[in-house]
Structures are given as structure tokens and as C-alpha cells.
Amino acid sequence: MKVAIGNDHAGVALKEEIAAFLRQEGYEVINCGTDTFDSVDYPDIAEKVAEEVLKQNIPGIIICGTGIGISIAANKIPGIRAALCNDLFTARMTRKHNNANILALGARVIGAGLAVEIVREFLNTDFEGGRHQARVEKISAIEKKYREKV
Ligand code: RB5
Numbered sequence: 001m002k003v004a005i006g007n008d009h010a011g012v013a014l015k016e017e018i019a020a021f022l023r024q025e026g027y028e029v030i031n032c033g034t035d036t037f038d039s040v041d042y043p044d045i046a047e048k049v050a051e052e053v054l055k056q057n058i059p060g061i062i063i064c065g066t067g068i069g070i071s072i073a074a075n076k077i078p079g080i081r082a083a084l085c086n087d088l089f090t091a092r093m094t095r096k097h098n099n100a101n102i103l104a105l106g107a108r109v110i111g112a113g114l115a116v117e118i119v120r121e122f123l124n125t126d127f128e129g130g131r132h133q134a135r136v137e138k139i140s141a142i143e144k145k146y147r148e149k150v
Contacts, residue, residue: 003123004052004060006032006045007107008070011063014107014115018061021116027123030058046073050080053101059123060102067106074102078143081136086110091118095125097132 003022007015012035019029032048034040042064053060054077064070067084074082082102083094086109094100103122105115 001026002028002030002056002058004030004032004049004056004058005062006049006060007034007063008040008042008045008065009034009037010065011105011107012037014063014105014112017112018063018105018116018119021119025120030056042070043073046070046082047077049102050074050077050082054079061105061119062102063105063107065106065108067104067109071102071104074104078147079140081139085118085122087114088118088121091121092125095122096128097135099127099132099136 005015005019019031022029030052032045032052034045046062049060049062052058062070062074062082071082071084074080080102081098081100082104083098083100084104085091085094086106091103103119105118
């Protein structure tokens with residue numbers, strides 16, 4: 001199983017911790033950068049990870065200082081459902097109910113120990129489907145409606 005991961009300069013250290021955990025668990029890590037502390041713009045990273053997620057139909061992880069900017073950017077891309085999770089409950093529920101395909105994390109908000117557990121929860125929880133399927137389809141319909149307007 002592959003996982004795409006990307007971060008801005010605020011998320012380098014957390015990305016390294018998460019990537020090490022993922023490799024140890026047997027995942028292939030697609031690293032979309034950045035790997036230095038030189039300042040980069042989080043929308044560029046969001047786009048790179050989102051492209052891998054859509055192209056390869058794999059989960060993604062995006063990290064910036066708060067997790068907010070990078071998740072807003074990722075959610076502009078049709079087909080992406082990025083969820084910012086700072087706890088295990090929301091990580092589990094966004095998979096079960098929203099079929100989120102990208103997990104966003106705030107490197108300046110939570111520690112590496114919790115972040116790794118959130119990643120584990122996100123990757124090990126399946127979408128429930130059922131009544132939630134129709135709701136996720138409504139999200140896609142909104143994307144389609146507004147794409148046609150611009
Ligand atoms: C970078 O300083 C910071 O703005 C970014 O990592 C993120 O927190 C934006 O939402």
C-alpha cells in the first residue's frame with residue numbers, strides 16, 4: 001500500500017517521523033516534499049499530494065503549521081476530501097462518514113506521538129458507505145455545479 005505525503009517548511013520534522021512510522025508498517029511512501037526548512041508555499045504541496053492521491057487512488061497526508069492552509073488548498077481540487085484532524089475520534093469518523101482521502105495535520109498544533117496515532121487510525125478505518133455514500137456524492141455534485149459556473 002502506498003501513501004503520498006507532503007508538507008511545507010513547518011512540517012519537515014513531523015513528516016520525517018510519520019514517514020519512518022509508515023515505512024516500518026510496510027507502506028511505500030511517496031514523498032512530495034519539502035525536505036528542507038527553506039520557506040515554501042503550502043498550496044504547491046497540497047496540489048502535488050492531491051495529484052498523487054487522485055492518479056494512484058491512494059491515501060494522502062498533508063502537513064503545514066496549523067494544517068489549515070494546506071487543507072483549504074487541497075479541498076479546492078475536485079475529488080479531494082481533505083480532513084484536518086487533531087484527535088483520534090475525528091480521524092476515525094472522517095474515514096467512516098466522509099470517505100476522506102487526505103489527512104491534514106498541524107505540525108505546530110500536535111506532537112509527533114499523537115500525530116502517528118492519528119495516521120494509524122486514519123489508514124486503518126474504512127468508509128461505512130450506506131447513508132454516507134449519498135452525502136459524499138452530494139459533495140461531488142457541488143464540485144461539479146460550481147466548476148461549470150466558473
Ligand atoms: C507557514 O508559516 C504557515 O503559515 C503554514 O505552515 C500554515 O500554518 C498555514 O496554514
